[in-house]
Amino acid sequence: MTPAPVQDGQLLRPATASRLSWLHALPLLVRPIALTMPWVTLITGCLVGTGYLAFLAHVGDSSRSPLGQGTVRLAFLPAVAALAFVTRAPFRPLTQTTPVPAWVAQAGHLLLATPVLAATCWAQLRIMGGTIPAHTLESPPAVYPLIAQLTGWCVVTVAVAACVDRSRYADLGGAVAVPVSFAAIALTWFAPVTARFLTQPPATARSVTITWYAVASAALALTGMAMRDQWRRYSRSRLRRP
């Protein structure tokens, strides 16, 4: 038997429909994604930094020294470190065999982590704001560049972790991603070439914000590509002889 002739596009439509049919399963996936989320790791990282900041705020209150944005950056690092372990997909070879794309679980974890990180950032900024005396002559520095910077740190860390997760070092994805991303953050902070755009001063608040969000966008695109990658890169350097 031969199939009946079809018009252009008629074959495509069922294919597209079947490719996106996993969307119907999304509501069912919410529970397992939430259950496999590394909540303890993430919340531990967030609480450690926030607790440290609260301790400093308590001490600073007694010594009348307000906390600066630099301290908030320091306190947010544990949360960034914890985020590096969120993108890990331990059963990726298994989930790849299901009709649902394998990256859905990782993306779901990241989506679940976002409000936790936002709440942590909000709490830390509140703690910092609480240490600034009410009747100061100078207005406190704007927080939007800081938020952009912390967002950039988070997304860069996720991108590094997602890339490592597709490598032969996947088992140590987070452990590798944290020092790599921290080193990248330190380099951009101290290297004169990048500090001109990413550090305030010499860069203005507006340019710092724009640059960090641009970095975050690029890192997000890289994260998407890494998560959609089906295969781990096990090969060693081509220059090395077998």
Added chain:
Amino acid sequence: MTAAGGGAALHDPDAADPAGGPAPAGLTARSRAPRLRTVLALTRVEASALARSPLILAGLLAGVAMVWPLTGQTEPLWWNVGWRIGSGQLVIGMTVLVAAQLAAGRARRNAMGDLYASFPATAGIRTAGHLAGLAGAAPASLLVIAVAAVVAHLHGAIGSPDIVVLAAGLLLVIAAGAAGVAIGTRFAHPLAGVLGALVLFVSSGQSHLPWSAGLWLYPWESFSDQLARLPGPLAGYPPAGAHAVELGGLAVLAGVVALAVTVRPARTRAWLAAPGVIAMAAVCLAGAVQLRPIPAADLNHLVSEVADPASVQRCTTASQVRYCLYPAFGSLLPSLEAPVSGVMAHVPGRPAQQLTIRQAVSLSLPDPGLTHGHPDQQVSQWVAQVQQAPGSASVAPASAVYLPVGNWPAAGGQLADAHFDLALAAAEWVVHLPGTSAGSGGRPPCVPFDQAREAVAIWLAVLATHPSASELQAGLGTGTGFFVVVQNTLVRTWNYPGMTGGSVMAAGGGAQNTATGYLLASAMASLPEQKVSHVLTDAWGRWLNWRTTDAQLAAALGLRIPGVPATQTLSPGKTIAPGPGSGTQNPLCTP
């Protein structure tokens, strides 16, 4: 009994000892002999893995990068450099902590506990191997010390290294690794090691943390001391020996905790209590020693060195200039003499007074890290003395040029800038700048607006040090440049090389140079030196007069006054008042 022996050894993922108490006598006799060999073999493997760990190699690079500026930018003072090397060790320590935690938590993290339990080596032996394997981190630590020492030596380090301080840095790395092993035996997740490293990092920046009197109790303080400003080593600051004991005790304590977590037999644990208690006692004792106040006699001596430098400094006279340096800083003399002698050799007239170039210390008091444990009255007395010190006064007397201790560059472009800075300070002193109108108490510096003596001073400094033309030109700034307001006139300024380095405190606080003065001096430098010298010698007193203008000097030399739009008079009735965006008026330099 092990799995290899065919018995049921999988009773516990992390312990290979049989359940129900100590091993039988036969087994103990059989296993005790090779136990040491097993530990040594594990040590070799773990040390090798640690030494080759990319994490630690990255930490090594970061440590060297952190120490490099501290040893290579300003004159290296060993009583400061020795402690600063520890900041690089702190970075290595953080990476060693993470690497050790990853290694110690390997079995549990990979869910391979059952497999490891089947090996002849027990969990305790493996932990001992991890702890002894920390020796693999020592090469990185020693390499940082060696690199820093070589760099400091090449830059003419002042003083001598304190072996105890350097050893304490090595102990910091080992203690961090032991802490990593202790964390890894209990918490296998890699985040635990990362958080441990962050805690170590935060403890180094304890300027945010309370109790600055106990700054030496933190693993390695980095920002709150004043070692770089001291004119010499101060006993007990830092208390290096006690700090080394504290770090050693912490390393032993962490090792004991790691073993106590993994070792099963109660008897062995009881044996571990002894070194644990001893380590804890050592840490407490070392802490108490570090909290002891610095002896009042030593602080009195330091304060007198700061407040009255003439009482301790050694002075040398050369080319009618007196150089007074602290005893340890004699090696700096040739570096100071060269630019000043270059200026004096070109001065047409002999100065009436003798120029003194003197070192000064800008000690900041009160500082609980220095003065804790002393009565408030005594501390107030020291503060009052230090406030009168030449280095902390906002204006240097008109008869002396001061060099803040710890700010003189070691080499490179910064040293060349400092040479020009010193030469200009000497030249300005020769032409009586800035005079009595110097800035003080936060007032802006005076401006030698349209004064020929300014161009003469810059010309002398250029002749003495031969800076590059591009560097001098850069002082004009880009675009319209920088301006100050003098007598309701916008005057374009010129920032000389080394102006922001803080290496030199010019006589009278220094003046703010003008673009016209620099451009005229630049034109003078393009003329034959003999011609300029002849014009200056003929009427030296006239050129020193503050009323002699740039135009008069240019005419005498046959030059055209520089045509740069350097000045702009404000519209009638408009004045500059203090306030946001308008700034304040700078005074005119007068005699």
